[in-house]
Amino acid sequence: MIKPKVLVIATYETGKDRGDVPGELQYWVERENLDQPIKVPGIDHPLLTNGKGLYAMISGTTSRSAIQMMALAMDPRFDLRQTYFLLSGIGGGDPHRVTVASAVWIRQIVDGDPAFEIDSRETPASWPYGTIALGATEPGKVPDNVDSAPAAGVSDDGAGGVGRIVYRLNPSLVDWAYQLTKEIKLPDNDALATQRALFKDFPGAQQKPSVMEGDSLGTDHFWHGAIMTRWAEDWVRLYTKGTGSLAVSDCEDQGVVLAMQELDRLGRVDMKRFLVLRTTSNFVMPPPGVHAEKSLFDNLASSPGYLPALDANYRIGSIVVSNLLQHWDRYENQVP
Numbered sequence: 001m002i003k004p005k006v007l008v009i010a011t012y013e014t015g016k017d018r019g020d021v022p023g024e025l026q027y028w029v030e031r032e033n034l035d036q037p038i039k040v041p042g043i044d045h046p047l048l049t050n051g052k053g054l055y056a057m058i059s060g061t062t063s064r065s066a067i068q069m070m071a072l073a074m075d076p077r078f079d080l081r082q083t084y085f086l087l088s089g090i091g092g093g094d095p096h097r098v099t100v101a102s103a104v105w106i107r108q109i110v111d112g113d114p115a116f117e118i119d120s121r122e123t124p125a126s127w128p129y130g131t132i133a134l135g136a137t138e139p140g141k142v143p144d145n146v147d148s149a150p151a152a153g154v155s156d157d158g159a160g161g162v163g164r165i166v167y168r169l170n171p172s173l174v175d176w177a178y179q180l181t182k183e184i185k186l187p188d189n190d191a192l193a194t195q196r197a198l199f200k201d202f203p204g205a206q207q208k209p210s211v212m213e214g215d216s217l218g219t220d221h222f223w224h225g226a227i228m229t230r231w232a233e234d235w236v237r238l239y240t241k242g243t244g245s246l247a248v249s250d251c252e253d254q255g256v257v258l259a260m261q262e263l264d265r266l267g268r269v270d271m272k273r274f275l276v277l278r279t280t281s282n283f284v285m286p287p288p289g290v291h292a293e294k295s296l297f298d299n300l301a302s303s304p305g306y307l308p309a310l311d312a313n314y315r316i317g318s319i320v321v322s323n324l325l326q327h328w329d330r331y332e333n334q335v336p
Contacts, residue, residue, distance in 0.1 A: 002038070003079045005053035005328055006321050009069075009087045011061050011252045013045065014301070021301055024089050027314040028056050042071025053325050059087075062220045063113065063255030070259050073268040082332055084273045084324050085260065088317050090309045091250035093280030094229060095205035097214065098247050100283060100305035101192055102207075103316040104214040105178045106276035107169060108244045110236045111254040112219035114149040114162040120227070129231045133238070134162060139231070142238045166239050167257045170272040174213065176336035177275055177320045182211050184319065186312050191304035198287035205283065209308070211316055214247025215240065216278055218254030225292035229285045248278040272335050277317045281309035 010024035017029045028034060029048060034056050037046035045058040057072065059065035073080055093100055118130035127139050135143035143149070149162035186209035199205035217232050229246075236246040253276055264271040282305055286295030300306055324331050 001079050002077050004049070004055040004083045005332075006055070006084045006086065006324050007080070008054070008056040008317070008321065009059050009085060009089075009256060010056060011059050011065060011087075011089050013058055017048070022307070022310055024310065024313070025056060025058055027310055028088070028318075031314060031318070032056075040072055040075050042075075043068045047072070053328065054321060059252065059256060062251045063218070063258070065252045066255040066259035069256055070263065073259075073263045073266075080263075080269045081267070082273070083269065084331070085269070085275065086317055086321060087253065087256055087274075087276040088313050089250060089252060089276075089278055090281040090306075090313065091216065091248040091278040092224075092282050092284035093205075093248055094233065094246045095199045095202040095283050095285065096229075096233070097204040097245060098212065098280055099192075099196055099205050099207045099209060100280050101186060101188070101209040101308035101312055103181070103186065103209075103211045103277060103279045103312045104216070104247050105174050105181075105212070106216045106248070106253065106278055107171065107174055107213050108215040108236075108240055109167040109169070109253045109257045109276065110215060110217050110239050110244070111165050111167075111258075112217045112232065112235055113221075113254065114165065129227050131231050131235075133235075140234055140238070147239075164258075164261070166244075167254075167261065169257075169274060169276065170335065173272065173275060173336055177277075178211065178213050180323060181316045181319050184211055184316060186210060186315070187308060189304075189308070192308065195304050198290075199283070201288070209312065212247070215244040216248045216250055216253045216276065217246055218250055218252060218257075220251060222251065222296075223249070224284060224286075224296040226285045232284065248280060249284050250278060253278075270335075275320070277313060277320075279309040279313040279316070281305045 013023035013025040034048035116132040123130040133142040134149040263269040
């Protein structure tokens with residue numbers, strides 16, 4: 001029986017696992033010497049381990065990542081009931097709250113996909129955008145039961161509904177990880193400072209890279225721009241009843257956490273052992289004066305925040321991973 005102590009979940013890799021332009025997995029492979037592959041049916045990329053309790057996998061991007069998480073947990077060779085999971089990925093930062101190359105320990109994951117949507121060219125002039133919560137009839141409102149969305153927005157009755165929208169991660173574990181890492185100084189450079197300067201009216205963007213706690217919005221579509229940012233900020237605020245605010249946008253959190261929730265219900269994993277660390281590789285909107293399409297289609301891999309964000313994710317995540325492994329005699333049966 002294979003019993004990982006810690007499983008790092010990267011959502012993608014570019015090219016090889018070593019020695020080329022990195023994706024989310026590569027720094028973990030290179031710096032933790034993850035050189036022992038394990039093929040798992042239903043998972044595109046082999047799991048990798050160093051034989052010391054640390055494993056890493058690639059889940060795939062968008063909410064389809066849930067499929068590969070389920071495939072792993074249903075493989076009879078694996079016992080994941082005491083495994084700690086770290087989703088280690090990059091994402092887009094909201095310049096109102098965070099700057100590029102920062103690290104965010106996620107407290108709440110909000111699913112942004114279940115929605116009605118009208119093309120912006122057809123929305124009423126009084127609407128700020130054309131995305132409406134299921135069960136509502138105009139933007140800026142959500143159903144009374146904000147934790148879940150009804151099927152097609154018409155009823156909470158019966159089977160087959162959309163289900164949960166907000167997922168709250170184990171607050172004590174999230175805060176434990178944050179306390180371990182909050183004083184770590186993240187690298188800064190002239191290119192990042194130049195990018196920050198373009199957002200002169202955004203206090204969050206003006207800060208140097210740092211470690212923080214925040215909330216993420218997961219959507220299958222890669223959205224971008226000031227108007228979509230307003231929608232995303234409203235969506236997170238409304239669905240969390242004002243307790244949360246958008247820090248990071250990504251395409252996988254909602255899929256992975258859905259799989260984790262169902263696997264916990266089946267007794268295959270322990271949701272209380274699930275962490276998400278998102279580092280910001282770019283902003284979710286362009287700086288003032290730049291068109292959204294120009295900003296969206298810039299080459300992410302050559303942007304100032306891409307490599308620093310990947311480095312920050314390993315730099316911060318590895319501190320937590322190392323602590324869990326070094327004190328396994330304590331954390332095997334007791335979650336921090």
